[in-house]
Amino acid sequence: MEFLSPSTLEEALEAKSALPEAVPIMGGTDVMVELNFDRRRPPALIDLTRIPELAEFGPEDGRIRLGAGVSYTKVIEHLSGRAPALAKASRSVASPQIRNRGTVGGNLGGASPAGESHPPLLATDATVELASVRGRRRVPAREFYLSLRTTARREDELITAVLLPEPSGPQQFAKIGTRNAMVIAVTSFSLALDSERRTVGTGLGSAGPTPLRAEAAEEFLSEEFDWEGGTSPSESVVRRFGELVAAAARPIDDQRGSAEYRRHALSVMARRALSWSVTDYRKGVTRCA
């Protein structure tokens, strides 16, 4: 197995173009596990840790540009205000050691339906930036996940960044695990209220072959929610929202939980996330007034 260590993005893109089966590696928290367990034998690894641009983050045209190689720890430390759902999700990733190494870009590359980053990226309508020797392009996260572990990334492309919209409303993330830390999601849920566009975003993890949205739930809530005053939705609205989130799931029974439990837990998390959001939203409305 070859180990390529480019020092510029151009070199990395050339390498990926010349050897499309080469696997990019950043923190190694997914890739090394697959290699060690003999689940994958790529012809080459492309080490991206020496490319400065991938490790950078900052504002860009009213959004946050998050380099694909920024660790979860940095997301938690620096972006809990500007990307609250993603920061909450990052906090729930594995252990401190893994959060120091693991990256959102790696999460997108592996595209496991259990990946913590995906629900917040879906809920907040983030954008994924891809690059190849042919140039750069941007794909909305909502169009990125195609089927089980398959994404819109073409084989010669590298994931270079994620663009996170400036939040204009409360964002939530919650994840079920059968222990209180260091656990793969049994299922997870993210919610974002956008007070400017008056839209609702959702993201569901470990609820189907890909990360999912609950579009019917989003439409329902965006119509029912009191965007002006932020009054608490009625109990029946809250319950209906939970049901619609659960109905969007396509879960399976596996060693981590049953499909029925996953649906149940999604409805509970959706209801709670909504009530937390309403509380936060009212605080925001009060501040503005």
Place this chain on the structure above:
Amino acid sequence: MAATIRTVTDLASTTEDGVGASPRRPDGTLKVTGEFAYSSDLWMEDMLWGATLRSPHPHAEILGIDITEAVKVPGVHAVLTHEDVPGEKRYGLEHRDQPVLAFGKVRYEGEPVAVVAADHPETARRAMERIRVDYGVLEPVVDSRRAALDPDCPRVHEEGTLPENPEHNPRGNRLRYQPIRTGAFSEVAGSQERERRVLERLRAEADVVVSSEYEVGMQDQAFLGPESGMAVPAEDGGVDLYVATQWLHVDQRQIAPALGLPQEKVRLTLAGVGGAFGAREDLSMQIHACLLALRTGRPVKFVYDREESFYGHVHRHPARMRYEHGARSDGTLLYATAEIIVDGGAYASATPAVVGVASSLGIGPYEVPHVLLDAYGVYTNNPPCGAMRGFGAVQACFAYESQMDRLAEELGVHPVDLRIKNAMSQGSRIITGQEIDMPLPMAEMLRICRDLPMPPAREDLADPSDPRILPGGVAGTTRGEGVVRGVGYGLGLKNLCFSEGFDDYSTARVRLEVSGGEPVVLVHTAAAEVGQGLVTVKGQIARTELGVEKVVIAPSDTQVGSAGSSSASRQSYMTGGAVKVACASVRAEVFSLARERGLVPDDLPDTDLSLVGGKLVSATAGALVSLVDLLGEASDGGTVVERTREYHHRPTEMLDPRLGQGASHTQFGMCVHRAVVDVDVELGLVKVVALDAVQDVGRILHPQQLLGQIQGGSAQGLGLALMEEIQVRDGRIRNPSFTDYLIPTILDTPPMRIEVLEHPDPHSPYGLRGAGEPPTLSSTPAIVAAVRAATGRALTHAPVRPEDIVGIEL
């Protein structure tokens, strides 16, 4: 961590770091700094790597094995199958039923079929891919109840396949059936019809009857150091094996016949052990490494990876249990019936002994006049199960403690009061008729436990919405919604040391000499240090007995007699006992040496003498002579005093096969737990808030290590209560990884207030009681009881799954 330890006053010694002190572990610094050499770190320049080809099927005929292509892989030095086993083709702890390498059939998923030695692990892996095994897949036997009770159930071991143990065949898949009958049931034993009539009469007599089925899932020992070791061929045609194990001599006894070698040509040395908990009682890579080393003439190293480890060792027996208890309205227990079926999987391992424990302790430490109990250990095509901390007592404890809580609820009394009402004590007889002839302050322990201070309410904490204190933890599933607190109690009775007629002993060699101008003691045993701290305790005993501060602990190997197993909470008792008697013998020799030299006044008896601070001291006449002067520098021809002694505990009996009566146990230990939990009742997630314990250990040898044992045992029980289960479907393991087999993290493990009592056992060295296992019994039912209290659900399966709490059927 809050902890109270009562100090040992009558063992106070002027020699530092003796019994009752907490000296540092000799291996502690190395382990903490990551420098300790575990068995997986063994290395020799010319060594080869071993690898194991395992069955992908739980049950299949082997139609053919073709190694032709594997042998051709460059770098491969040997590929061996059952045909290459020169001696006995089967081995086993209690029954020799397990093939060294499978022949004829495979009986569980992961059973070893062939082994490879190659110059690199990757080469070995490639060679294994080229071994062709033709299987004729068979339907696996996976239902343990059917295996126990259905005479038409297909047999896992066909008649005649176990020539050295033909007697089990008439019993089909039953490895052991142990009935116990007491009171009115003993008078009608053997007649199901009459037993049923007695039961009906007792039911009518009882004011309250509770009955339920319970299940305990297959728990893994989850040691962190995988199976590993190295076999080195010797010039005499024998082999030296360095291995992480629990009992060197029982390994030797099983390895040598398979190699066709006499015992003395198979020499074992204990390599660094990364945890055991019972999983290293059975052989894993031992014979395979020796076979390959002898075949290739090169050292051969094996290291299982984590997934392979799940197939490479036995697990805790899953149990299916049916219990019924009848009581009078004042809470007095009248009768109990129990059916306990433990699934031994494909090979016997320790299953018969596990049945012996589960049955004899099956009703727990409660006075019950009439008991009808049937315990079965069965063969299936599930993963083999054997020893794990608690050994059969854990499973029964979950059931009988759950029953006590149900009874208390039915009667409307506090669960502690019901337990005190029916508590055993010294002089009580357990259901086998064996008298508890040592202190058992059960009622006192229960009262102390109930009166321990409660943890503060969540609302009283500095930040009640800190996710780390809430169920679900940092994943942020609740800010307090749905969270209900519950409190539960549990206790367990555990036998300590080996039972049922086994002549259990340990051997110690102790040498006293003067070296470098100071007295030095060498302690040599074959006992396995598996993390429990025996290596520290041996030194403490030598210091206390011989009054010498400098003690050297020799590596454990088979050059000294057997120490027995590091299991059954027995090593402080047994190897501690052996070191103590060997030291006493050395001391007596020192006394007589001093008398020979006229250093002891004739009127002073030996009872007036002791060794303290490197001197021979008389209680009446003061210091008589220093050991340096008495013995002289060993390298200058000074005297070396060396003694090897065996220590045997008192004999025990087999349970009789009809009524299950007999004094089968050596010693009893008990722990009482109180668990406080916060449960998210809508999501089914649990945070254990406090897990407090009261345990009687007879005498504390090393306070700090003792706390570690109780904390560790409690945490292992917490794992069984809430998350630890090897999920087996159709004979296949669904979660063979630490990604999906979850063990508690520090965020799952609460503060523990631990109260230790010291009521000495008159039969044991220093009055000590084995301490490692009892907390593993009691913490599980205490936690599940607390979750029941919070949720109101019956929760009959351990571990409790989120589905169970929210009421989704699995």
